[in-house]
């Protein structure tokens with residue numbers, strides 16, 4: 001099979017396709033013919049070797065966690081899907097392997113996608129939608145009528161967070177650069193804030209801030225929180241409570257429960273999946289480069305071309 005891999009940790013420019021062997025499926029596993037893979041900032045960090053302490057990976061390493069494709073065969077005791085099902089799933093970061101044209105996956109972790117959902121759309125979901133879900137509802141305990149500020153609303157996690165928060169009945173403000181303010185409103189934001197020209201600390205009484213940016217954005221976010229509110233960050237694992245406000249690091253773990261919710265939202269016509277750009281597998285390095293810029297609009301997706 002074809003896989004876009006690195007031989008050494010370092011620059012994502014070194015990611016190149018090569019032919020490797022796919023092992024036969026073990027007990028409980030499915031073989032999935034990958035049609036599309038979503039690209040996340042984590043993939044860039046994995047290729048750089050920056051995540052070795054959290055997600056140890058061996059070389060050669062094929063990046064990519066999020067994939068969508070078709071089940072082509074099943075190992076023994078593999079249940080929950082059948083050959084021919086269109087599915088979405090997530091590989092563990094340390095194993096990687098989604099930037100390839102085939103992968104193995106635990107059959108029980110795969111979620112069947114509706115006919116109306118493209119593989120590109122499905123592949124955009126696992127990490128970004130799952131993290132947004134976990135940040136808002138596990139860490140943030142978000143409820144109807146609450147006030148939320150989503151930083152990075154034009155990005156992968158932020159775009160889904162806006163939609164999930166609106167669906168649950170929250171009032172939502174979100175930040176992006178000037179050219180993406182319209183997108184924030186399309187996704188449902190009640191207030192769209194240009195982080196370069198406008199000062200988000202004019203907000204107050206916010207129950208939950210979702211920080212996808214870190215640094216000064218994170219530090220200044222405490223100012224807008226209501227007493228008892230929560231600052232949920234994706235980037236600062238050392239965050240601590242402050243002045244009667246909660247600080248919570250979100251460590252994304254399991255995509256499957258959130259993915260089932262995503263399918264329900266899609267069926268209701270209430271899920272927009274914004275695709276920044278598509279790259280063929282041979283150009284996975286360029287896809288990683290786009291994500292590394294920090295300014296993808298929605299999701300970058302690698303498409304297998306056969």
Ligand SMILES: NC(=O)c1ccc[n+]([C@@H]2O[C@H](COP(=O)([O-])OP(=O)(O)OC[C@H]3O[C@@H](n4cnc5c(N)ncnc54)[C@H](OP(=O)(O)O)[C@@H]3O)[C@@H](O)[C@H]2O)c1
Pocket residue numbers: 040041042127128131151152153154155156157158175176177178180195212213217233234235250251252253291294295296297298
């Ligand atoms: N802890 C975890 O488990 C976990 C899980 C998922 C993601 N993450 C991390 O969370 C971060 C976000 O992930 P993602 O997938 O959403 O990234 P992404 O899709 O690459 O985010 C890109 C977006 O960030 C926006 N942005 C850049 N600088 C900004 C700023 N100063 N203020 C507001 N928005 C800004 C950009 O908007 P403009 O182009 O308009 O500037 C762009 O749309 C990454 O660092 C990722 O590694 C952590």
